[in-house]
Amino acid sequence: MTIVLYNVTALLAGTLKTYQRAACDEETMTLKCPPGTTISVALARYGRAVANGPGRCGISSDVSSNFAIDHHQQTNDTCLLPDSLQYSLLQTVVEMCQKKRQCKFNTNPKTFQGDPCPGLPKYVEVAYKCSPYEFRSKVVCENDVINLTCHPGQRVAIFRASFGRLEYESLQCPQPHGLKNDTCMATYATETVMQMCHGKRHCSIVANSTTFNDPCRPDIRTYLTVVYTC
16 A cells, blocks of 8 residues: 655645736736735646637637638647747746746747737736745644634634644743753644644634644643644
């Protein structure tokens, strides 16, 4: 049996909302994220716009009807950039927008290094997420409660959590005098806190062995650390 441990950052990204934007040729596309987050580009593609397709980029009235009908019979697949240029397009959008809070660019063949269907109206479509870069940290001692609360319209996103004790982190919930420090950390603390809080506006976590299973000796004073954002 194979056990796969998930990547916390990937899981966080997977729970974030995906935004989609589309723009016709020669328009300005704007990607924007809320404060405390930056753009993470997921997809970018450039191809033909049809009258009943996405956006407002239908065949213009000044194109002859025969020309429009002939080209309308093509499928979208025959009028997209080839894979190599689609990848180049993605890299171009990433260079312009990745890890920025806002970016703008003009949608035309020069920007995207190729025209998959000259003479026909086209559109660029971009999907992206807004990844948090500002994280908060809370620490409580054993049997205390951590309360996580976000403003209306925001939700808790857990980055990591730990429960137990690190031998050389004696400032957090000091051991009683004369008792030796030790390192003992609960497994799956992050997963536990995610199940309790991820995607909620408010949650409470009790820092005790009932919640996490006590990984330490009875004389060790444990504490809970949670790193999160809204």
